[in-house]
Amino acid sequence: MHGEGSSRKVAREELIQARKLLAKSHAERSYAAGEPILQVRDLVKHFPLTQGVLFKRQVGAVKAVDGVSFDLRKGETLGIVGESGCGKSTVAKLITHLERPTAGTIRYKGNDITRASGRALKAVRRNIQMVFQDPYTSLNPRMTVGDIIGEPFDIHPEVAPKGDRRRKVRELLDVVGLNPEYVNRYPHQFSGGQRQRIGIARGLALRPEIIVADEPVSALDVSVQAQVVNLMERLQDEFGLSYVFIAHDLSIVRHISDRVGVMYLGKLVEVGTETEIYEHPTHPYTQALLSAVPVPDPEAEGRRERIVLEGDVPSPANPPSGCHFRTRCWKAQQRCAEEEPPLAVPETFSDTLPGEAVHHPSACHFAAERAAVVGPVET
Numbered sequence: 001m002h003g004e005g006s007s008r009k010v011a012r013e014e015l016i017q018a019r020k021l022l023a024k025s026h027a028e029r030s031y032a033a034g035e036p037i038l039q040v041r042d043l044v045k046h047f048p049l050t051q052g053v054l055f056k057r058q059v060g061a062v063k064a065v066d067g068v069s070f071d072l073r074k075g076e077t078l079g080i081v082g083e084s085g086c087g088k089s090t091v092a093k094l095i096t097h098l099e100r101p102t103a104g105t106i107r108y109k110g111n112d113i114t115r116a117s118g119r120a121l122k123a124v125r126r127n128i129q130m131v132f133q134d135p136y137t138s139l140n141p142r143m144t145v146g147d148i149i150g151e152p153f154d155i156h157p158e159v160a161p162k163g164d165r166r167r168k169v170r171e172l173l174d175v176v177g178l179n180p181e182y183v184n185r186y187p188h189q190f191s192g193g194q195r196q197r198i199g200i201a202r203g204l205a206l207r208p209e210i211i212v213a214d215e216p217v218s219a220l221d222v223s224v225q226a227q228v229v230n231l232m233e234r235l236q237d238e239f240g241l242s243y244v245f246i247a248h249d250l251s252i253v254r255h256i257s258d259r260v261g262v263m264y265l266g267k268l269v270e271v272g273t274e275t276e277i278y279e280h281p282t283h284p285y286t287q288a289l290l291s292a293v294p295v296p297d298p299e300a301e302g303r304r305e306r307i308v309l310e311g312d313v314p315s316p317a318n319p320p321s322g323c324h325f326r327t328r329c330w331k332a333q334q335r336c337a338e339e340e341p342p343l344a345v346p347e348t349f350s351d352t353l354p355g356e357a358v359h360h361p362s363a364c365h366f367a368a369e370r371a372a373v374v375g376p377v378e379t
C-alpha cells in the first residue's frame with residue numbers, strides 16, 4: 001500500500017518537473033516583447049461560385065473575407081466576434097494555413113508566411129495551432145485519447161521521439177487538468193468539457209506559440225464554458241501563448257480578450273480594448289450587437305434600449321457598395337453607399353488622444369458614442 005502511494009508521488013513529481021521544462025522551453029522560444037507575433041494585412045478570401053457540370057464556369061465569388069488587417073502581440077488574446085457567416089472561421093483557416101488566401105499577407109515574427117510551402121509550411125503549422133469548435137465531432141471516436149493527443153508527433157517526430165511519446169501525452173493530460181491514467185480511454189467516455197480539454201491538449205502537443213481557437217466553448221454548457229476559458233487563460237500564462245479567440249458571443253470574448261475585433265460581412269468594423277469596445281463602442285453594428293447581450297442587473301436590463309436591426313445580412317456573394325453595413329444601418333446616408341469607410345480612428349475623434357476610450361479604429365463615416373445602449377438612470 002505504502003509502496004504504491006510513494007511511487008504515485010514520484011510519478012507526480014516527475015510530471016511537475018516535466019511541466020516546468022515544457023514551460024521553460026516555451027519561454028526560451030519567446031519573441032521580443034511588444035513586437036507583433038502575427039501581422040495580418042488586407043487579407044482576402046474569395047470562394048469561386050461556379051455553374052455547369054462538365055464545363056465549370058465561374059459566375060461570381062463568395063467574398064468570405066474581404067480585406068482584414070490586424071496585429072497579434074506575444075501573450076495577447078485578440079477576440080474576433082460577429083454573426084454567423086461573417087467570415088470568422090475563414091480568417092481562422094487562413095491564419096492556420098488550412099485555406100490559401102486570394103490576396104493579402106500574413107507575417108509570423110516578421111517573416112512573410114502567406115505562401116509558405118514545404119519545410120516552412122510545416123514549421124508554420126507547428127507554431128500556429130487550431131482548436132476547433134465541436135469537441136463531439138472533432139475527435140476520432142475510434143482512437144484512444146492517447147493516440148489523439150499524440151498524433152501530431154507522427155508529423156513532427158522531432159518534438160517527441162517515439163519512446164518518449166507516452167510520457168509526453170500523460171504530461172499533456174495533466175497540463176489540461178485530466179487524469180493521466182485516462183490515456184487509454186475513448187472520447188465517448190468523456191463529457192463535452194473534458195473533450196474540449198483533450199482538443200486543447202492536442203493543440204498544445206507541438207508547443208505552438210499561437211493558438212487560433214474557433215468558437216472553442218460555443219458547443220458547451222454555459223456552466224462548463226467558464227471552466228474551459230479559465231483553463232485557456234492559465235495555459236496562456238504558463239506557456240506565454242498568444243490567442244486568436246473566435247466567438248459569436250460577445251460576453252465570452254470579453255472575459256478572455258485583451259482586444260476585440262468586430263466583424264461584419266467579411267470585414268473588421270471596429271477594433272479596441274475591452275473598455276473601448278464594451279463601454280465606448282462607436283460603430284453602429286457593435287452597438288447593435290451589444291444591445292442584444294443580456295445584462296444581469298434587471299434594473300439596467302429594463303432601462304436599456306435594444307437596437308433591432310432591419311433585414312438580413314446581405315449575401316457575401318453580392319455585398320453592398322461602400323459600407324457593407326449600410327443596408328441595415330439607421331445612420332446610413334448617400335456617402336455610405338459611395339465611399340467605403342476605412343478602419344481607422346474616425347475624423348470625429350481627431351481631437352481625442354490615444355488612451356481616451358473613443359480613440360480607437362471604427363469603420364464608420366458617422367461614428368459616435370451612443371449613450372442610449374444602456375439608458376440613463378431615472379430619478
Ligand SMILES: Nc1ncnc2c1ncn2[C@@H]1O[C@H](COP(=O)(O)OP(=O)(O)OP(=O)(O)O)[C@@H](O)[C@H]1O
Pocket residue numbers: 047062063064082083084085086087088089090091248316
Ligand atoms: N469552402 C467554401 N466554399 C464556398 N463558400 C464558403 C466556403 N467556406 C465558407 N464559405 C462562405 O463564406 C462565408 C463566411 O463563412 P465562415 O464560415 O467563415 O463564417 P463564420 O463567421 O465563421 O460563420 P459560422 O460561425 O456560421 O461558421 C459564408 O457565406 C460561407 O457560406
